[in-house]
Amino acid sequence: MNQSFADLSPERLRALLHQMMLIRAFEEAAEQLYLQGLIHGTMHLSVGQEASAVGACAALRPDDYILSTHRGHGHCIAKGARVDLMMAEFFGKETGYCRGRGGSMHMADVETGNLGANGIVAGGVPMAAGVGLSIQMQRQDRVVLVFFGDGATNEGAFHESLNLAAIWNLPVIYFCENNQYAMSMAITRASKVEKLSDRACAYGIPGVTVDGNDLLAVYCATKEAVERARSGGGPTLIEAQTYRWKGHSKSDKQRYRTKEEVKAWQERDPIARLAQKMLEAALLTENDLQQLQADVDAEIAAAIEFAKASPEPDPATIFEGVYA
Amino acid sequence: MSRELTYAEAVREAIDLAMARDERVFLVGEDVGVYGGAFGVTDGLYQKYGPERVRDTPISEAVIAGVATGAALTGMRPIAEIQFMDFITLSMEQLVLQAAKLRFMLGGKVQVPFVLRTPAGAGTGAAAQHSESLENWFVHVPGLKVVMPSTPADAKGLLLASIEDPNPVIFVEHKLLYRTKGAVPEGYYTIPLSQTEVKRPGRDLTIVATSLMVVRALEAAERLAKEGVEVEVVDPRTLKPLDAEPIIRSVCKTGRVLIVHEACKTGGFGGELAAVIAESEAFDYLDAPIRRLAGLDIPVPYNRELERRMVPQVEDIVDAARRLVKEAR
Numbered sequence: 001m002n003q004s005f006a007d008l009s010p011e012r013l014r015a016l017l018h019q020m021m022l023i024r025a026f027e028e029a030a031e032q033l034y035l036q037g038l039i040h041g042t043m044h045l046s047v048g049q050e051a052s053a054v055g056a057c058a059a060l061r062p063d064d065y066i067l068s069t070h071r072g073h074g075h076c077i078a079k080g081a082r083v084d085l086m087m088a089e090f091f092g093k094e095t096g097y098c099r100g101r102g103g104s105m106h107m108a109d110v111e112t113g114n115l116g117a118n119g120i121v122a123g124g125v126p127m128a129a130g131v132g133l134s135i136q137m138q139r140q141d142r143v144v145l146v147f148f149g150d151g152a153t154n155e156g157a158f159h160e161s162l163n164l165a166a167i168w169n170l171p172v173i174y175f176c177e178n179n180q181y182a183m184s185m186a187i188t189r190a191s192k193v194e195k196l197s198d199r200a201c202a203y204g205i206p207g208v209t210v211d212g213n214d215l216l217a218v219y220c221a222t223k224e225a226v227e228r229a230r231s232g233g234g235p236t237l238i239e240a241q242t243y244r245w246k247g248h249s250k251s252d253k254q255r256y257r258t259k260e261e262v263k264a265w266q267e268r269d270p271i272a273r274l275a276q277k278m279l280e281a282a283l284l285t286e287n288d289l290q291q292l293q294a295d296v297d298a299e300i301a302a303a304i305e306f307a308k309a310s311p312e313p314d315p316a317t318i319f320e321g322v323y324a
Numbered sequence: 325m326s327r328e329l330t331y332a333e334a335v336r337e338a339i340d341l342a343m344a345r346d347e348r349v350f351l352v353g354e355d356v357g358v359y360g361g362a363f364g365v366t367d368g369l370y371q372k373y374g375p376e377r378v379r380d381t382p383i384s385e386a387v388i389a390g391v392a393t394g395a396a397l398t399g400m401r402p403i404a405e406i407q408f409m410d411f412i413t414l415s416m417e418q419l420v421l422q423a424a425k426l427r428f429m430l431g432g433k434v435q436v437p438f439v440l441r442t443p444a445g446a447g448t449g450a451a452a453q454h455s456e457s458l459e460n461w462f463v464h465v466p467g468l469k470v471v472m473p474s475t476p477a478d479a480k481g482l483l484l485a486s487i488e489d490p491n492p493v494i495f496v497e498h499k500l501l502y503r504t505k506g507a508v509p510e511g512y513y514t515i516p517l518s519q520t521e522v523k524r525p526g527r528d529l530t531i532v533a534t535s536l537m538v539v540r541a542l543e544a545a546e547r548l549a550k551e552g553v554e555v556e557v558v559d560p561r562t563l564k565p566l567d568a569e570p571i572i573r574s575v576c577k578t579g580r581v582l583i584v585h586e587a588c589k590t591g592g593f594g595g596e597l598a599a600v601i602a603e604s605e606a607f608d609y610l611d612a613p614i615r616r617l618a619g620l621d622i623p624v625p626y627n628r629e630l631e632r633r634m635v636p637q638v639e640d641i642v643d644a645a646r647r648l649v650k651e652a653r
Binding site: 106134 | 379384391394396397399417427429434435437490
């Protein structure tokens with residue numbers, strides 16, 4: 001086993017590469033469907049950030065929890081959700097994960113431990129402490145990993161949650177996807193610390209910054225944090241440095257960054273990097289890669305067909321779910 | 325069997341019974357442990373159940389609400405305390421944007437069963453940031469339930485029902501009620517949420533009041549009875565979802581209604597009650613306009629007399645009722 005692939009088997013690596021490609025294809029398809037007017041509302045695409053979603057979730061067990069963000073399609077797929085049910089949700093259909101009530105920003109799959117994306121920056125962060133406490137009080141050996149962006153680290157709730165998880169030694173992994181911008185606000189303008197993981201010292205917990213476009217680096221850092229949390233060692237703050245290739249949402253004219261900057265980050269494409277590394281290590285052939293892409297394209301096409309053919313919610317059910 | 329307990333003792337007994345019965349129930353909040361709660365409500369529970377189930381938190385109201393939400397979402401039954409209702413402003417995002425909506429947003433696939441207890445109200449000389457009555461903010465939020473008991477027996481039964489309820493419940497206790505006494509049944513019992521109660525029957529005038537104002541309305545009714553005016557006092561107990569039918573029925577009977585609450589009049593729960601009555605068949609039975617008596621539209625003042633004037637007192641209710649029974653449409 002090549003050491004640069006950690007403890008991941010060739011089969012597992014191919015599965016993770018497939019997941020990253022599936023995320024990319026899902027989001028590119030979603031964007032096209034939006035442009036065609038088949039999906040309404042808005043969406044926040046994570047194209048370019050796939051390694052942080054997949055690397056982090058690869059270090060989790062199926063029964064571990066995640067809490068996700070508005071830019072959460074990747075997290076959802078990486079935790080094991082089905083793209084057809086996600087696509088149906090995007091279309092607002094009754095068959096979707098949230099029966100068409102949530103849409104892109106509230107995508108959740110409780111069965112695979114995904115407690116939901118979130119429309120509020122840092123919205124999932126205080127809840128993560130509650131999930132962690134719940135795990136601890138029920139004597140489970142699960143962990144919860146909460147994704148959030150660089151923008152969330154400047155919300156007050158971030159401070160309260162990390163502090164509480166630290167003093168109560170909760171099994172929480174705070175996973176910051178630093179994609180450099182909170183909408184238009186560059187992290188370099190929004191924070192004076194060099195690395196966002198430096199903030200961990202304020203809570204007396206470990207903090208680590210990794211190359212978020214390197215699947216293996218993300219996986220290894222998360223695995224260490226998960227092992228710590230699972231064995232009673234408490235929370236960790238992980239910062240994965242990455243970049244979103246697309247605008248913040250559908251309204252973004254991208255006046256705050258240069259084409260050159262975007263291009264420089266696109267050259268660090270997390271999918272191409274892993275594929276290249278696997279090709280070089282002979283864990284993958286060009287043919288395999290083409291086959292993976294064909295599989296992914298077929299899955300997305302089938303998901304779109306499923307979504308289109310699915311029924312709309314019955315207006316008579318409009319009040320369902322407000323109260324249990 | 326019942327015996328006299330204070331409102332605070334009744335709340336404590338409910339928490340104790342719930343914790344003894346269900347391991348998933350735990351307390352979380354500021355100074356709820358050794359200190360026993362800022363108003364002594366949780367006194368003794370730390371000694372009985374220990375630090376794991378009676379959890380002191382740092383001064384972090386956002387994450388207290390987050391802990392309640394996240395733990396409820398994953399199988400626990402938290403009882404969170406926000407030390408003064410004023411401080412709930414610091415919990416709003418988790419309560420309003422997360423806890424209230426999660427079930428709906430996720431297509432009905434999750435439940436968020438927690439109770440958030442909080443003491444509200446003026447009358448303690450604590451001024452504008454420790455005296456708020458903000459219940460109607462939460463009434464406006466689909467997905468939340470709002471409970472506001474006025475007696476010790478109701479406090480116990482409604483709190484136990486709130487803990488059993490699969491939804492997030494904002495449970496508003498009034499600081500001036502904590503020392504009031506009343507007969508409280510022993511043992512475990514629940515009073516269903518969304519069940520309005522007629523606290524005193526009468527034929528001349530309906531007073532719909534909430535929380536401490538129920539106690540004052542009953543005292544006012546006692547005085548008015550001596551003048552030959554028979555007042556019916558109705559207590560919604562649960563503000564959301566509201567059981568409107570007994571209120572409407574009462575107004576149909578008396579033809580006159582005075583709504584009394586402590587919170588500021590503008591945007592208060594009284595506006596909602598007035599609208600519910602006006603939209604109902606009771607409208608045709610009204611012999612006079614619907615009247616509201618509520619807190620003045622000012623922050624709660626510190627000065628003793630100003631504070632007293634800000635909130636409806638027994639004599640204010642008596643005066644308003646006297647005027648209303650003479651009014652014609």
